[in-house]
Amino acid sequence: MVHHEGMDLGLKDRVYVVTGGGRGLGLAAARELVAEGARTVITSRNEKDAAAAAAGLGGNAVGVGADNADPETPERLIAAAREHFGRFDGLLISVGGPPAGLIGDISDEQWRSAFDSVFLGAVRLARAAVQELSEGGVVGLVLSSSVHEPITNLAISNGLRPGLAGFAKSLATEVGPRGIRVLGLSPGRIDTDRVRELDAMSGDPEAARASSTAGIPLGRYGAPEEFGRAAAFFLSPAASYLTGVVIPVDGGMRRGF
Numbered sequence: 001m002v003h004h005e006g007m008d009l010g011l012k013d014r015v016y017v018v019t020g021g022g023r024g025l026g027l028a029a030a031r032e033l034v035a036e037g038a039r040t041v042i043t044s045r046n047e048k049d050a051a052a053a054a055a056g057l058g059g060n061a062v063g064v065g066a067d068n069a070d071p072e073t074p075e076r077l078i079a080a081a082r083e084h085f086g087r088f089d090g091l092l093i094s095v096g097g098p099p100a101g102l103i104g105d106i107s108d109e110q111w112r113s114a115f116d117s118v119f120l121g122a123v124r125l126a127r128a129a130v131q132e133l134s135e136g137g138v139v140g141l142v143l144s145s146s147v148h149e150p151i152t153n154l155a156i157s158n159g160l161r162p163g164l165a166g167f168a169k170s171l172a173t174e175v176g177p178r179g180i181r182v183l184g185l186s187p188g189r190i191d192t193d194r195v196r197e198l199d200a201m202s203g204d205p206e207a208a209r210a211s212s213t214a215g216i217p218l219g220r221y222g223a224p225e226e227f228g229r230a231a232a233f234f235l236s237p238a239a240s241y242l243t244g245v246v247i248p249v250d251g252g253m254r255r256g257f
């Protein structure tokens with residue numbers, strides 16, 4: 001049992017891998033983890049971007065170029081954590097969102113490609129991580145509000161994310177007896193490049209943003225650091241009794257309990 005003085009998250013010297021950490025939600029999570037004393041391996045497909053993002057976090061982050069769709073990625077990343085920082089305590093899986101579109105617009109090839117990076121990539125990473133983690137280890141999946149309710153024009157997300165929530169729940173049940181936690185985070189509208197691109201697709205980004213904002217009780221999009229702080233908490237030892245849940249980080253957007 002760890003005794004905390006006040007609200008110490010217990011992150012000091014712990015080592016996390018954050019995929020899709022070059023920008024957006026992954027980077028925001030890595031930034032908060034590092035601010036709380038953890039060390040991180042962050043990735044994006046583009047090695048230079050990952051390295052630049054890591055440099056922005058100081059000496060307690062390294063950047064690795066790795067595609068979540070590549071079957072060799074999980075082993076490489078866990079090895080990188082051990083090589084650079086000597087241990088491996090947890091994983092946060094973020095990845096580029098799938099292409100937008102209605103069901104009638106999306107080709108088999110788009111479904112397959114999104115399945116490889118968003119779904120199978122997450123399954124492989126999580127599976128490899130739980131094999132290597134010990135008691136107190138944690139796997140987090142960045143999912144979407146589409147877990148709870150379909151989002152207009154994001155048919156692939158609506159198809160794949162609920163399945164990943166089921167996968168996360170199933171894995172949490174399997175590895176709970178070993179003291180390993182698995183949870184999902186479901187962002188609503190957090191102000192990242194991805195969300196700006198989606199808003200721009202409508203042709204009138206400001207109107208799209210206003211319309212989404214109208215459905216958010218807090219009356220605004222979230223800032224990436226607000227998502228990052230939530231992620232750092234849920235991945236930290238301070239959240240030691242939370243597993244098998246998908247937590248909305250959405251300013252109240254989800255209307256169900």
Ligand SMILES: NC(=O)c1ccc[n+]([C@@H]2O[C@H](COP(=O)([O-])OP(=O)(O)OC[C@H]3O[C@@H](n4cnc5c(N)ncnc54)[C@H](OP(=O)(O)O)[C@@H]3O)[C@@H](O)[C@H]2O)c1
Nearest residue numbers: 020022023024025044045067068096097144189190192194
């Ligand atoms: N922002 C939100 O409010 C929101 C809401 C619902 C769901 N989400 C989901 O949350 C995830 C992160 O969103 P975001 O807003 O942070 O997106 P983002 O701003 O587009 O950032 C995505 C990051 O992932 C990297 N990446 C993309 N494809 C990858 C791959 N195959 N393997 C490894 N890294 C990859 C990107 O770098 P490279 O392109 O260089 O690889 C980038 O660093 C997405 O899946 C998105 O659909 C976000």
